[in-house]
Amino acid sequence: MRCSVAETIDAANALKVIDLTRHEDVYTALKVTLAKSREAAMVFDRLMAELAGHGRSLGESLSRGGEGEGGDQTDKGDSEAEGSLTKKGERSIKASKRTKLSYSPTDVISRKRLRPPKPSEVVEGRRVVRRLRRRLALMEGRRYERSKKGELDIWKSVRSSYATLGEMLKFIKMRRKKTRTKIVLFVDVSGSMDSYSDWLLKTMHTICRYTHNVECFLFSTRLFRVTELLSKHSPDMVVELMWRWADMWGSGTKIGYCLDKFLRRYGEMVDKNTSVIIISDGWDTGEPRLLRRAMSELKERAGRVIWLNPYADKPSYRPLTIGMLTALPYIDVFAGTSVLNDMSSFVKVFGRSLKPLRRGEKIGIPRRQIRHTGW
């Protein structure tokens, strides 16, 4: 949650015009002026509940914050940042779990491994991501926009000829408006993906920071939206912030549950112009039925579903986990994660062409090969 100076002034002005003796009005006044998104509003509610829980009045807490007391500040920064990541109900669970899980062994391992990406890695990653976007472009768009070249826009030309006695002096041209491809990225950060955590961080960071229209989610047994976190902070800061949620790194996986949750809460993000990229090894401890339903719905809504599996880079790889087998029929592009690393691996799967893939085109590991695995 970040508040600009202008917003702080708004808040102060708001407090000037309301009755300060009414607690609920003060609360709402601060909320509508400072919390500017649903997520921020939820963080605000929780922060206020926390303040109330500490048994201090609002005024006291605020003045304490103003004195810049160390403990109080870090505490606040922590929970504020957390909010941008998390969502309702989950937050309270997490708040209670955070302390409990901070000494879990897997947690320690993940913490050690996370390091910010090197600049050279970032540069190569950017090239690949840019190419990927071109290949994933889904449609030209049905709408037209004004342009210098293109078809004649009869309607607009006639309309503008009104100004010249119905004499059409100006021909207005139009062309199809290019719709930007959207990407929704799901990254599996469960225990089985632990050894890839560095790579995952780098990839997420590259995709979110250097291209537009990307939403990024982490999932293990729960789902977290990290778009804002990734796009607004430097790599070091991201690592720093990721540490704080280390509890979700290295736990089990419930892919179906998380995707289902996504569809319910953020379903509007996915449309026919969206490519969904899932980075996971397909080890799912949840119910296959749920995963099947979520995948089929995702497939139905999204323009394209891409699954990148770190193990699929090995030529000997066979998708044998239940999760992978369940998801496979709904995947358009199935490949190893190395496609995002460097151009040569990318080209191996996506080809040299710069043209967008055809809708429904299946590429990656040949499906025939998969059927021979004895499944």
Place this chain on the structure above:
Amino acid sequence: MGMQALEELTIERIIEEMAKQLYVADREIATALYLAIRLEKPLLIEGEPGCGKTEIAKVLSDMLDTELIRLQCYEGLDVSSTIYEWNYPKQLLYIKMMEGKKNPEEMEEEIFSEKFLLKRPLLKALLHDGPMPAVLLIDEIDRADEEFEGFLLEFLAEFQVTIPEIGTIKARKKPIVIITSNRTREIGEGLRRRCLYLYLTYPPREKELRIVKLKVSGISDRLAREVVEFVQRLRKEPDIFKKPGISETLDWAFALKALGIEELTPEVVKETLSVLLKSSDDIRNVNVEAILAEVKGYGGDGGDSQAGG
């Protein structure tokens, strides 16, 4: 009806006046509106579909007895459909009519005056001159392009537009701006920062019951309670994808009342469920009997829980 001056506005007064317009506003909504008016800031309202986002603006304009100017956003919205356009046919006709009667300079001045201007919503809002400011509703901003959002940002900061032939027009009275969004696209940070923010979600049981009773006049107590309870439980069903909003609840209550139904039975619910749920998958996935059994169970001790709440 209505209020004489904005100065006498208080939060209590807003709740009261909105109730007169059949809108059940809780204190949070009223406070947000109050601040939007007092601080002269646009109010951005997001929330689930069918929770009364657009309705707030309508009720507000009725309450203040002022004009509601609505700008429905869509992809490809441009200046000529949001701010102004010259009324060319009218200008031409005028020129033809006045040929020989007036000198050209005079005519030029006249045909580029307000009389020949087609005012689109944003300009209309600026030119509004009543004792009360106009209510400008910018509906479903998420459907407009990002470029339009950028333009709007500028408009909301200055409340003025420049028309080359006339000059700069400044707001006579700053309109009260309500912006709604369904979150099909994230609204830009800049716009968010300039607005006050309110998130509307499904109302709690008691509030929804009050809304149904207020809006659907003559509905029996029992039916209202059963309808609300059913919808509340339906929203909690994990298999329902498009959850019914308040507007669906009201439609359903109206439909049931029109059919002369006094209490919910599985047959009645199944026949009318399409009013509440708008996709065949959702309708198929609902276990009407189970939910209804729970509703009836709740209805039995309904009196107690009402008193308790």
